[in-house]
Amino acid sequence: MLLLLLLFMWCVGEILVNYRIVKKKGLLFDDRFTKTICMAIASISSFATALYLELLLPDIQMATYLLPIILGVCIGWRFGSLIKAPASLNGLYNGAIGGVMGMMPGAVLKNPALCNIPLESNSLIESNLFILTIFIAFSHSLVCFFIRYSMRG
Structure with a gap:
């Protein structure tokens, strides 16, 4: 549980750092490059x-289903606001889809019976949870690093 909270805080920190960098240096690049960057980071x-x-919240149905989607839409909206008008809806779309897609593996990790996965031992479920969450943290950090690297200039 502590690892999940630390990874969540790491993820939020990466989002804030990248938003600040993209907002500050976004005017230096053309709209096509900025749109690609914002789509990647929002999703x-x-x-x-x-x-x-999904993994940190208890199993209260409404909060569990709505909060990650609303947070994804907010992330997409903030990054989409850095793009000019018609393309800014792209950020909302990518944020909403990312939020919905992120809920799916979280729900399956909490309850493998949703996909008829026969896992009998709790240790196997926990090891899968840690492996997947660390992999997602690594992937998110790698994408954020590439975005910061591409914004050098």
């Missing part, structure tokens, strides 16, 4: 935050 960030929220 992976909303995926990762939705996964961590």
Whole structure:
């Protein structure tokens, strides 16, 4: 549980750092490059935050289903606001889809019976949870690193 909370805070920190960098240096690049950057960061960030929220929240149906989607839409909206008008809806779309897609593996990790996965031991479920969450944190950090690297200039 502590690892999930630390990974969630790491994810939020990466989002804030990348938003600040993209907002500050976004005017230096053309709209096509900025759109690609915002699409990538909105989708992976909303995926990762939705996964961590799904695993951290208790099994209250309404909060569990709505909060990750709303957070994904907010992330997509913030990054989409950096793009000019018609393309800014792209950020909302990518944030919402990332939020929905992040909820799916979180729900399956909490209850493998949803997909008819026969896991008898709790240790196997916990090891799968840690492996997947660390992999998502690594993937999110890698995408954020590439975005920061591409914004150098």
